[in-house]
Amino acid sequence: MKTTARTGTAFLAAGIAALALGAGMVRAQEEMSDDRELLTTVSDHWRAHLLHDMRAGLFVQVQDILAALADGDMATVEALATERGKAHFAKMDPAMMKELPPEMKMMGKAMHLAFDDVATAARETGDPARVAGAVSDLMATCTACHMTYKLNP
Ligand code: HEC
Secondary structure, three states: OOOOHHHHHHHHHHHHHHHHHHHHHHHHHHHHOOOOEEOOOOOHHHHHHHHHHHHHHHHHHHHHHHHHHHOOOHHHHHHHHHHOOHHHHHHOOHHHHOOOOHHHHHHHHHHHHHHHHHHHHHHHOOOHHHHHHHHHHHHHHHHHHHHHEEOOO
16 A cells, blocks of 8 residues: 555554553553552451441531532531531540551541531631532542552452
8 A cells, every 4th residue: 555645644643542542551550559558457347337437427428518518508518517527536436446557547537627627618608619628628538548548458
């Protein structure tokens, strides 16, 4: 086949696309690497408790907060966020806390304080953008811990 300017350009484009795909695959592999620390000191009982609380407690609470925020219902945002703030410390079982590494507990504490910041933003500013910003900061504390630890091997 005679290589015209047009087919030459098409080959070049295909080559660039293949390179981009290759780079994308390398990146995907890097992103899938898992260097989280497995929490080996947590018993099956507290492991199940923690996972249940994450999916049926914390995750749902954040979604409820966002739903209230979308409704402009700042009183509900404040109430929901306060439930998971410092007030929640008293509900945490010392037997479970003993099984968690200190650094993880610090991250957990940061999360509870971030819930209080959402409540404060709702009460003191009533500004949806500020409250959304506080929810984003809160979720950064979720992801920080999720990037660091795992309960499931
Ligand atoms: C102090 C650490 C920590 C914080 C903070 C934290 N998590 Fe988790 N979460 C974990 C760990 C560890 C797992 C287990 C992950 C794994 O083994 O793959 C988990 C798992 C989950 C799961 C999956 C549960 C399941 O059934 O598998 C959800 C959902 C979740 N977290 C939501 C949240 C949300 C939402 C927040 C913030 C509001 C949050 N978590 C904050 C440590 C944390």
